[in-house]
Amino acid sequence: MIELSNLSVVFGRGTPLEKQALSGLDLAIETGSFVTVIGSNGAGKSTMLGVLAGDVIPTSGRVSIGGRDVTRITTAERAKYVARVFQDPLTGSCGALTIQENLALAAARGSRRGFGLAIGGNRRDEFRSRVAELKLGLENRMDDRMDLLSGGQRQALSLVMATLAGSEVLLLDEHTAALDPGMAEFVMELTQSLVEKHKLTTLMVTHSMRQALDYGTRTVMLHGGKVILDVVGDNRKNLTIEDLIEMFRKARGGQTLDDDALLVS
Numbered sequence: 001m002i003e004l005s006n007l008s009v010v011f012g013r014g015t016p017l018e019k020q021a022l023s024g025l026d027l028a029i030e031t032g033s034f035v036t037v038i039g040s041n042g043a044g045k046s047t048m049l050g051v052l053a054g055d056v057i058p059t060s061g062r063v064s065i066g067g068r069d070v071t072r073i074t075t076a077e078r079a080k081y082v083a084r085v086f087q088d089p090l091t092g093s094c095g096a097l098t099i100q101e102n103l104a105l106a107a108a109r110g111s112r113r114g115f116g117l118a119i120g121g122n123r124r125d126e127f128r129s130r131v132a133e134l135k136l137g138l139e140n141r142m143d144d145r146m147d148l149l150s151g152g153q154r155q156a157l158s159l160v161m162a163t164l165a166g167s168e169v170l171l172l173d174e175h176t177a178a179l180d181p182g183m184a185e186f187v188m189e190l191t192q193s194l195v196e197k198h199k200l201t202t203l204m205v206t207h208s209m210r211q212a213l214d215y216g217t218r219t220v221m222l223h224g225g226k227v228i229l230d231v232v233g234d235n236r237k238n239l240t241i242e243d244l245i246e247m248f249r250k251a252r253g254g255q256t257l258d259d260d261a262l263l264v265s
């Protein structure tokens with residue numbers, strides 16, 4: 001279980017640029033569930049993922065993962081529980097290192113075992129076979145630098161990397177938004193299969209309402225740094241994008257969604 005309790009985040013406190021990004025956000029997520037997260041620009045989605053990953057320390061509130069209070073533990077320590085894939089394919093991997101080296105770094109994440117141990121020995125074969133499962137032919141390019149690859153190839157590898165250190169939680173921050181539609185679909189199918197195979201508790205931020213309803217088991221909508229909609233089970237099964245827009249409107253007391261805030265496709 002992941003529990004975010006009464007979380008508040010204020011950036012630039014006491015300055016003219018002070019911004020309250022989260023405002024007493026509460027969210028409890030069952031272990032193994034796949035939650036899609038939507039909301040307009042500035043709703044607090046990335047900040048919420050940042051708090052879970054340890055990149056953002058909340059101003060107040062509590063974060064627990066599997067019963068452990070992780071509110072104050074560092075990103076590095078938290079890395080053994082939480083993996084994150086970003087929108088920009090360049091963010092999650094190092095372009096100057098080879099595929100093999102990137103995988104070794106990912107496998108050593110959050111562990112006291114060194115990079116050297118991960119890069120040598122029998123993990124090489126394991127990495128190669130994990131990359132071969134992508135069916136992109138990258139297993140024959142293990143010594144190629146990462147920056148020679150396309151955005152989609154890098155994002156597919158980032159997902160494999162996210163599963164190498166045994167993290168229980170996967171955070172996806174618009175991880176298909178920068179890809180062409182074909183590659184985005186490939187990466188989403190890969191996401192689905194890795195989440196199932198590794199039984200990951202997953203939060204996926206997306207601007208696509210279609211994606212939010214097609215994947216996962218629960219959809220939450222954020223607005224003003226809080227959860228304003230939470231749909232799961234039978235209520236979600238037959239939900240259309242139009243229903244979601246109407247639910248947003250009602251939750252906001254009649255306020256409509258900006259046309260460009262969320263993609264209806």
Ligand SMILES: Nc1ncnc2c1ncn2[C@@H]1O[C@H](COP(=O)(O)OP(=O)(O)OP(=O)(O)O)[C@@H](O)[C@H]1O
Pocket residue numbers: 011012019020021039040041042043044045046047048
């Ligand atoms: N490091 C920061 N310093 C100051 N303000 C920030 C910082 N990070 C986020 N914010 C502000 O906090 C608010 C919430 O931002 P956040 O990125 O969490 O929203 P979001 O829902 O992910 O938006 P988007 O869909 O546009 O990515 C925004 O007003 C943003 O400008």
